[in-house]
Amino acid sequence: MGMEVENTNKKMQDLNEDDEKEKEYSDKELAQTLREVLKSVSLLGSEFENCTEHYSMLVQVFSKHTHINPEDEAALLVVSSRALSRAVSCIDVDHHDSLLFSIFGMSMWNYGVHVMDALIDLIKSLAASSGNYLILIRCLNMLVRNFKPPRSFLPLFSQPRGIAKKEQVLDRVHTALKDIAELRPLSLLWLNGIVVDSMPRMSFKNDTLNKIKVDLHLSEIYVENMLKLERGVLGRYVGKEILLAVVSRLVDLDVEIEWDEILQDDPSKGIFDMEIEDIDEAADYDDHGEEFPKAGFGLQKLGADVFAERLDSLMVLTCEHIKARADEGHLIEVFETLLQSFEDPILKTHKSKFAQFVIFYACSLDPEKCGVRFAVMLADTFVCGGVSPTTRMSVVAYLASYLSRARFLPSSLVASMLKRLVDWCYEYICKVQDIEERNIDPHVHRVFYSGCQAVMYVLCYWMRMMVDVPHLKSLLLDMPLEPIFRNFLDPLKVCLPSIVTEFLRQAKAARLFTVSENFFFNDLLESDLSKIYGGIERLDTFFPFDPCLLKNCDRIIGPHFLYWSMVKKTYDGDDGSCDEDVNEGERFIDGNSESFYDGEKNLDELDLELELEVFENSMHSNMSITPRRPLKHMMPARIRPSTSPEL
Template sequence: MSIYSSKTGVTSILKSFSNADRERAKTAALNKVRFSTPKEKGIVESVRVALEEHNFHLIQEFTYFIREADLCDEEIVTIMRDARKIVHSLTPDFADLVEALLSLNWKKRSTDAIQAYSEFTVDVMVAHNAYIHIGITKLILNWIPNDQESAEWTNGSPSQLVHADLETVHGLLNRILTAVPMAFDVVIDTIAAKFPYFKKPAHVTAGYIHNVLWLMESKPVYEELLLQLVLQKLLILDVNAPRDEIEELREEIDEEDADAMFQMDDVNASPKQPQALDHPIGQMLDICLLKLLKFLDDKCRPVLNSSDDQRVAKSRFFKTLIHIFDEVLLPSHNTHHVQFVIFHVCSIRPAYAEAFLSSLWLKVQNPNVSPIIRHVAVSYIASFLARAKFVPLSTITYYLKELSNWANTYINDSDEFSSKNCSLKANMVFFSVCQAMFYLIAFRARDLTNNEKNLTLLNSLQLSRLAMCHFNPLRYCLPPVATAFAGVTRTYQLAYCHTVLERNARRKLATIYGHEKLMPEETLDTFFPFDPYILPLSNKYIEPNYLVYKVHELDESAECVATETMRRKRGDSEMVEEDDFILADKRQKLSELSKSQLFDKQFYYGTSPGFNQQQ
């Protein structure tokens, strides 16, 4: 056995190590894992070896170590202070190392660690322009809340803890912008590039906009570019939050509230606070507009005992907003809510409203401006004057005179060729101006007919001439607008438009209908930008200054007759019976009415763009 054991060496395995052997084994083991803790070498030594010996092995190990190790505050302080000592040596060859240093989680660290990180960040950007983009990107990414942080953001406002972290980020960004002027463009480009996708959770986009507005407040030099960017992003949300979907959700909420009212025991209970929409994009848009409207209110509202410089700054900011409106909002189509930012700002000071209307009217009169833009500008004028409570009646009458003078001059200047060419495309601006007048008179009929002075003004507008002219603007107006205008003007003997409406109705009998709407060439593609605002949270900035439509003191019983008649159908596959001439077989049921009364009631407006909120 002993011979066999000695040959196989089994007994040698069972021998215990001597102290010297044990130390040698420990040292060998430590040397084998030395690459995982390169901090013993340090960043200074690693960079020296790379520069002098052209050996980047230590730099690579140190970079991996920084990215993967769970560093304590003291280690971060040491590394950052050492990196500052050799900051001028950190050329673009060490981009991976610098990126790893700038990627460290530093916001929730000790004061010393935050200071060390901030000092290195500023120094490395000052020394090397190549790292500005990396450093700014790392900072901006801290603006984006995580998908799981919704509890830390209430209606786009951060909790105290998150606010404290963001203060640290914005403080460092301010230092960089002060020390490195070249970072200006990089900040703008990075903010635009990192803007969250519109289908992200609401608190993510709202939190990002919160930080963008924060930067605008601390650095006014960014106001124009960032405000334009924010409005462009909100337009995307607005277009992707269809009005009909939001209205359906609001109707369901209203029905639930109505049912709950009958079950309430305490009739003196405080009014219910507006609820967030159960529509992801609509809710996001509502929260973002809530924050933006508050920001604009603070920027534009006058302050008591303010200095001349402050007043000049507010006026300058409003001019910037008007410029952004012209560039972003005015050319946009199918938006419902974002344009109300200008509505709210104009409600703050009468001078703002006057400047806004004047800017639009100048575009309408300018033949060098695109007809589409002129058409939209007219729609903005009409909708704004109709809906804004804060606009005095004198301003409304002034623009009615201006619109009338322009339209009558257009008729006077029309030559023989234009008299024959009455198409919508060739005369779009004229038809838009006429429709704006018709809409405004119908909407504001209560105010415009309450005394002899105002009726005299309406008589001076030559409404009959406009309605009866060879261009036939009533043909291209939205039917509810034409009907409402005809009802008001006949009641006060300003014009008699029903003959024209009858003739236009006969023409349209042969028109091909699709989805119960006229073909595009038959009517203006019009929208009234300040139709009712339906977002619940941000509506608190709009509702106090918003005029809800009220039915005029005409024969209001006709509305019920007209509404019921317009909804009747001959069959599921046929068009809606909107025209009086289609209803010839139904006239016996209304034989007590004269033909003119029947026609008027048939065309009487019930719901329409601009006339869909009644009290």
């Protein structure tokens, strides 16, 4: 054994002698020499690993401890990597740990394309040839770790050379992951967990602002690579967990944004007449050239918040990814994952501010399937129960806000969902009336009050359209609204005063039922019953699809979003009615009607109970605040100061 080691040392010494010896080695000969070096360490044992001179020299090549000029170092790395790729069968995890540690600790961001290519080939050879799964896992870890550049590279990403470098590295990393998966299919068992577990951690306690900015930027680059992986050929194997992790990251950033950083509420404003200054007066247009409102309110404050800026970027990145997946015909699969992410973590996050808009956007891309599915899921959760009262209150707030704000939903679906809410509220009243001891503690009946408030909120947006469509007007008049709102539980004195006031104002103009002047009250006054109903969490003030305050994300959401100033109210005009009937598939916008579906997509004028059944059957068969009035936009549903969330 000593003779073999001595011969190997001599060959390695020959490799490092000056050029004047004119001794050249072919790749094959160099690979053979490296095999002998590796075998010599294996024969001596791991405890002699660092005592073998030429093995130590090999380790130094990959650990950047050669102390030679960069050009020679790059050439040495290329030669050594190519030769070692042909000798990987001799690498043993037990005896060559220092060499593997040096290789797997390398960052491809530090090298040119030739070194990167040689390193990628070496990593793929290690992953494919070794029967030891520990080496395979370390190969995957090394590649995934290169999703994230060194901190020193971040300033370069604003320059063309930095962008080019990013593409060079990441294209090679993703190609290598795909190649390894083809060579070793079992690698997919670990890849998913490695990608999710390697996400940059979200912990900013005691960090400086500059460090927070850098960490958030690195996190965004990592998420970008996660979405690229989800969209690639490996997405069918790892996409679900990756997308769930991305949404969780959106929620993590969402909760870092404090409510008082969004806006300062004016005590003189009610929920339907809040006005916030818009910083962008330029009009935006949708794909059809139609102007739509901007919701740039509060952006001066949000723009200064580092978490809001980064969340805005990630939201845009995620929405663009969803759109790309939809264009490729994979929206349904993506939506199923988003629906799961909505249930956890979005719904479980107290008053999530922005993350929920990713599912709103997905619904807008396919209203007939995704849009209906989301509404039905929310309604089922509230009506059927089986979850905590707090969850039901949150769910119905999502449903009311979604039905009111989603510009893409057909009126027939909204009417169906509204009827389910009204029927549930009426059944609740009938049940409690049979109880001898009538408990009027608002906290006890908080789910009922949340349902009543949802009904009023939706009707504030939809009442005018429903009373002007004969089919829907008949349905509206048949709803037992008066028994629901006039009973011993007295929801009109418990729900948010501003919503009650707007609802009664429109109900009176529409002549839904007799509304006396005594039912109107100052919307700044909040009764003790109302405060008890909302409780500590004040979910009664939560309208999750209020206009998005993230500037760039709002540009994506805006064309699909309904603003309060766009809604025609029953009291607008002489008598609160319209002389012309409109199709059921149309919704009043600023005095005009906007069709949500073209002639081929409009739903038939069926009985609404049958329509809901059609919606659900179709679903199962296809799928296993706003700016100031001078700028033409007003925001209705934003938190009033007296009911603002606890900080």
